[in-house]
Amino acid sequence: MKVPVVRNILESNDRIAAQNRALFSAHRILVINLMSSPGAGKTTLLERTIERLKDKYRIGVIEGDIASTYDAERIAQKGVQAVQINTDGACHLDGNMISETLAQFDLTALDLLVVENVGNLVCPAEFNVGEDMKIMILSVPEGDDKPLKYPLMFQESRVLLVNKIDLLPYVDFNLDRMRQITTGLNPHQIVFEVSCRTGEGLDAWIDWLDNEVKTRRTGP
Amino acid sequence: MKVPVVRNILESNDRIAAQNRALFSAHRILVINLMSSPGAGKTTLLERTIERLKDKYRIGVIEGDIASTYDAERIAQKGVQAVQINTDGACHLDGNMISETLAQFDLTALDLLVVENVGNLVCPAEFNVGEDMKIMILSVPEGDDKPLKYPLMFQESRVLLVNKIDLLPYVDFNLDRMRQITTGLNPHQIVFEVSCRTGEGLDAWIDWLDNEVKTRRTGP
Numbered sequence: 001m002k003v004p005v006v007r008n009i010l011e012s013n014d015r016i017a018a019q020n021r022a023l024f025s026a027h028r029i030l031v032i033n034l035m036s037s038p039g040a041g042k043t044t045l046l047e048r049t050i051e052r053l054k055d056k057y058r059i060g061v062i063e064g065d066i067a068s069t070y071d072a073e074r075i076a077q078k079g080v081q082a083v084q085i086n087t088d089g090a091c092h093l094d095g096n097m098i099s100e101t102l103a104q105f106d107l108t109a110l111d112l113l114v115v116e117n118v119g120n121l122v123c124p125a126e127f128n129v130g131e132d133m134k135i136m137i138l139s140v141p142e143g144d145d146k147p148l149k150y151p152l153m154f155q156e157s158r159v160l161l162v163n164k165i166d167l168l169p170y171v172d173f174n175l176d177r178m179r180q181i182t183t184g185l186n187p188h189q190i191v192f193e194v195s196c197r198t199g200e201g202l203d204a205w206i207d208w209l210d211n212e213v214k215t216r217r218t219g220p
Numbered sequence: 221m222k223v224p225v226v227r228n229i230l231e232s233n234d235r236i237a238a239q240n241r242a243l244f245s246a247h248r249i250l251v252i253n254l255m256s257s258p259g260a261g262k263t264t265l266l267e268r269t270i271e272r273l274k275d276k277y278r279i280g281v282i283e284g285d286i287a288s289t290y291d292a293e294r295i296a297q298k299g300v301q302a303v304q305i306n307t308d309g310a311c312h313l314d315g316n317m318i319s320e321t322l323a324q325f326d327l328t329a330l331d332l333l334v335v336e337n338v339g340n341l342v343c344p345a346e347f348n349v350g351e352d353m354k355i356m357i358l359s360v361p362e363g364d365d366k367p368l369k370y371p372l373m374f375q376e377s378r379v380l381l382v383n384k385i386d387l388l389p390y391v392d393f394n395l396d397r398m399r400q401i402t403t404g405l406n407p408h409q410i411v412f413e414v415s416c417r418t419g420e421g422l423d424a425w426i427d428w429l430d431n432e433v434k435t436r437r438t439g440p
Contacts, residue, residue, distance in 0.1 A: 066369060091311060
């Protein structure tokens, strides 16, 4: 009984996500679905990214959490619009939650919208919200074996940010081993090694994202 | 429509979990449901715990992962019986998965059974598997704000192990702030601060667990 229920939920979600996507596309907004384990650094990456791009692009953020408005408050302090979704127990965002939140944004005044998903390496990868691409963070203290154990997230994400590389000297994490596994799962995945704490590696990420937003604004 | 489906699933799960619990109780086995984010250190904690207690108690482990048998292989190398459940996409273990796995164990030859749940701070807290208690790990690199954002897991867990305290000098994690939040959520929660890497703090955890297993064997 469980499988058809899940399939219906996913199909219904995909319909709503497609409507969201058409709306974003009409407004030439680049939309990112940002995912990771709890505490891998999604909000901190957003803070660093907003600081560097907010004078160039109009940025909005949707924050997804089970409870609290802590993350939306952190983002709002950076001077961009942030809306918090509290899922009240649900372990991922879905197309409908995003659809219901969009009324809070002026879509004619946005270049980049980032949806920060609930911290979870499993279910968020199954639910499209209408994004152009999924981007994931793996933080070094989580271990280099995570792609083996949560393969879908790594398969679905166009970009993998390996965060907290400043902690590499203090933990057992083999970047080569991780790359070997992720290349097998997703050969075309773009990988950035960064530390949001020290700033190391962020230039390459920002340049890449800058170019993606620009292409979306000016593209065909 | 979604809510009654979820409620039915949870009620049906609780019935099966109660059957598991009765079986464990009849055999005087202490059963722990071990939960955390991906990469917080569940398997490493188990390795350290097995090393110290396996000559005194008969230990079994059920490993829950979306995919791979990597964790069960790690545990089996420690010389105790380990059975891997692959949930094939499901983000948590449930009572039925445990029930179906129990045939692989000789329950008359077990003192302690640890169920290592899928790495996820959300859904595992909602599904009982028949355990005596839920125990969770929060690792220091995840940040001291996690209890605010994933409150149910902290409310449901009798024990909180704060792991990777050897990384405290390199990250922003305020133990006092965390304790303030967790005490508000769960005033009677037992907290151990440990590093599975250096061994710091493990004695107190092992002594406590030893006493719990002993009480279960000899108790009323």
